[in-house]
Amino acid sequence: MAAFLPQRPRAVLDGVLPTSACAELIAAARALAVVGYRDFVCSATILEVAASAPELLPPLVAAREAVRAAVEEALGLPCGLLVEFTGLICWRPGAVIGWHHDANRPYLQQRAYSAVCYLNTAGSDFRGGTFLFQRLGDISDEAAPVEVHALPGRVVAYSAQDVHSITPVTAGERFTLTLWFTEDPAHCEDSRLLVQLAGGCSGRPAPLPASMWVLPDATDLRLCRLAMAGLALVCRGRLLLSAAAAEELADAEGGSPLGVHLAVQPAMLRAWLAWEAAAAAQGAGGAAGAAAVAASPAPEAGEAPPAPSAPSEAAAVVVPGMEFSSVQEGVLAVQHWARMRGSCASTHERVCSTHLCCSPAASDACCAWLRTCRLSSSCKLQEWPAELGKVVGELQVAVAESQQYLARQRAALDALLPRWLQLGAFFHEGAD
Numbered sequence: 001m002a003a004f005l006p007q008r009p010r011a012v013l014d015g016v017l018p019t020s021a022c023a024e025l026i027a028a029a030r031a032l033a034v035v036g037y038r039d040f041v042c043s044a045t046i047l048e049v050a051a052s053a054p055e056l057l058p059p060l061v062a063a064r065e066a067v068r069a070a071v072e073e074a075l076g077l078p079c080g081l082l083v084e085f086t087g088l089i090c091w092r093p094g095a096v097i098g099w100h101h102d103a104n105r106p107y108l109q110q111r112a113y114s115a116v117c118y119l120n121t122a123g124s125d126f127r128g129g130t131f132l133f134q135r136l137g138d139i140s141d142e143a144a145p146v147e148v149h150a151l152p153g154r155v156v157a158y159s160a161q162d163v164h165s166i167t168p169v170t171a172g173e174r175f176t177l178t179l180w181f182t183e184d185p186a187h188c189e190d191s192r193l194l195v196q197l198a199g200g201c202s203g204r205p206a207p208l209p210a211s212m213w214v215l216p217d218a219t220d221l222r223l224c225r226l227a228m229a230g231l232a233l234v235c236r237g238r239l240l241l242s243a244a245a246a247e248e249l250a251d252a253e254g255g256s257p258l259g260v261h262l263a264v265q266p267a268m269l270r271a272w273l274a275w276e277a278a279a280a281a282q283g284a285g286g287a288a289g290a291a292a293v294a295a296s297p298a299p300e301a302g303e304a305p306p307a308p309s310a311p312s313e314a315a316a317v318v319v320p321g322m323e324f325s326s327v328q329e330g331v332l333a334v335q336h337w338a339r340m341r342g343s344c345a346s347t348h349e350r351v352c353s354t355h356l357c358c359s360p361a362a363s364d365a366c367c368a369w370l371r372t373c374r375l376s377s378s379c380k381l382q383e384w385p386a387e388l389g390k391v392v393g394e395l396q397v398a399v400a401e402s403q404q405y406l407a408r409q410r411a412a413l414d415a416l417l418p419r420w421l422q423l424g425a426f427f428h429e430g431a432d
């Protein structure tokens, strides 16, 4: 444990999470994170996880509790801390935060302490991204930590008023589990989490990031999901949009990032849901049925995704990083692969589902698959099956492993949920 000064509590704690738990959380973040709270940052909050992939709550909650317990002990807070925010955060190249403290807005006054648990290693998994505390030039500076380099399982904890900064991430991806603590029960995230969980955990549509930053590497399963959905993708600035959303965007308020985000979100979501509904209506149509769905999505009240076989002009635009010459080519490649696998419907599940990259190994296999996509950019389409064949075995193992992993997490959630809900009811009654 590092120096701890009561007047300016700062602690750096190693080994709070085992490396395996960190890898698990990174895989969950890769699967779920959407455009985050600042440029080049993607995040998945605990509430978003509860809404879209509740079976991933058990490892996230376990990690949250481990960090909370370690911070309470290190900062000597016997009364216990309430968690105001839990999020998995991915920092991509370009992400940076200047000097600030974490309660620096009127609506953040409830934050009392902060804790960041690093999930991967500075210098090897990513470059830059060093956490710096401001030196205050008083005697306590001698002992207080000022610079924190990320290592899996290392936690930095500090008062939310303590000024700090993060140097720019220059390469790779920096993953953190970030927690803010409050002493005010009204701001504890658990009540919102319980309300959400009480609403039921199953049958939710697969989450689709509504928009995303276009990233230099773009090795991202989400791009694949979008291409599978037959969406024509358009690159606008650093946002990747559906063609339909791009049209709406023209009307968006001055093209401001917020306006853009608001315009994009509903359009893409509607398109995705329309596609999902069409796929469900086709039922177990097998390869041909599902391929037909992908090729001619059902007309819907919202936007149906553009048909891959009838590309719009916008569709000729790039899906960055995938290096297909068009989205259609990407879709065809996926369909080829699907036919090879014998079932397009389950391929949809495998390729499009968030869950494909929920286990670390599956996540790696997905990345391998997407890398293959990229490596194959110069290949002709007919060469795809051979190319893809190389990783099909790996994916099969990954899918099986992912399914087992999710089954285990679902069982864990089933076991936890009644207790959480009971607790929620207890607190609710207590509050009445």
Ligand SMILES: O=C(O)CCC(=O)C(=O)O
Binding pocket: 097, 102, 116, 131, 164, 165, 166, 176, 178
């Ligand atoms: O990721 C970190 O090391 C700290 C992040 C931070 O300061 C913040 O999100 O306010």
Ligand SMILES: [Fe+2]
Binding pocket: 100, 101, 102, 164
């Ligand atoms: Fe901060």
